[in-house]
Amino acid sequence: MGRLDGKTAIITGAGQGLGLAIAELFAKEGAKVVGTGRHVDKVEKAFAKILAEHPDYQMAAMQHDVASKEEWEKIAKDTAEKYGSVDVVVNNAAIMAMKGILEASAEEFLNVYKTNCLAVMLGIQAVVPYMEKAGKGSIVNIDSIGGLTSGDADGGDSTYSASKGGTRALTKNAAIQLAAKNIRVNSVHPGGIMTEMLKSVYAATPALWDRVKETCPLPPHVSDPIDIAYGALFLASDESRSMTGSELVMDCGYMAH
Ligand SMILES: NC(=O)c1ccc[n+]([C@@H]2O[C@H](COP(=O)([O-])OP(=O)(O)OC[C@H]3O[C@@H](n4cnc5c(N)ncnc54)[C@H](O)[C@@H]3O)[C@@H](O)[C@H]2O)c1
Secondary structure (H helix, E strand, C coil): CCCCCCCEEEEECCCCHHHHHHHHHHHHCCCEEEEEECCHHHHHHHHHHHHHHCCCCEEEEEECCCCCHHHHHHHHHHHHHHHCCCCEEEECCCCCCCCCCCCCCHHHHHHHHHHHHHHHHHHHHHHHHHHHHHCCEEEEEECCHHHCCCHHHHCCCHHHHHHHHHHHHHHHHHHHHHHHHCEEEEEEEECCECCHHHHHHHHHCCCHHHHHHHHCCCCCCCECHHHHHHHHHHHHCHHHCCCCCCEEEECCCHHHC
8 A cells, every 4th residue: 555545746846856756756655646847858758767667657747837827727727637636736846046145136036936935835826726625635845954044055045045945934824824724734854965956056066065074964964865755755645644834854964953
């Protein structure tokens, strides 16, 4: 028996990195998975590789820019039509600008904010009518330790930190407002995860790796995508049914200081 049997889950930014790991783990645990991405061919390709090995998994790719309200409404409708319900949403897609507070332009700030924070609000608005109809739902927002604190935690990217701090607050606000509908909203706060995003942070801040070894004392100091995917799985499943508005920190010890 899978931990997500009978559930349909939308996962944004599922073509690579953490989103892809979550999509594969959720499918393994019995969920019907809709993986979305701006470049749907990339998601299709990644899913095809998994499906070749696991033809019993249920995984569909859909074109989606998370910053678009219209596209969110279409994703929610198409998912409900294809699989019958929308039970779980993982807001995973995000970008970075790698700009300090004195360098970031208004356009760069707004661009990051739109993808990382506004998109979460649009996603919640789009799926709640379907979850309300089912009488329950779980929304998992992939945040960051950059949304809890700053400095090394955001690689010096002020736009990213602001967007993730906003998402943390939005998560708690939504948790309170949606609790009576039995819709849970929680956030996951990873430290470093070995993905393309982290590689871009190390490229921009080469000295960071040495500090990571000290500030994240638990080896190997950064997580693999699958480690964080297990956190998302717990929050998506009914195992966490008494949790809402919670912050699941998965950071090799960074926040313990
Ligand atoms: N990698 C890390 O060290 C790290 C640390 C903490 C938190 N996180 C968070 O984990 C999540 C996943 O990050 P990752 O490391 O896998 O990043 P990644 O860059 O490898 O993947 C992000 C995905 O989001 C997609 N995306 C970006 N903008 C989009 C849009 N407008 N619409 C749809 N899709 C879009 C990208 O195409 C990509 O597939 C993000 O929320 C990130 O902030 C990552």
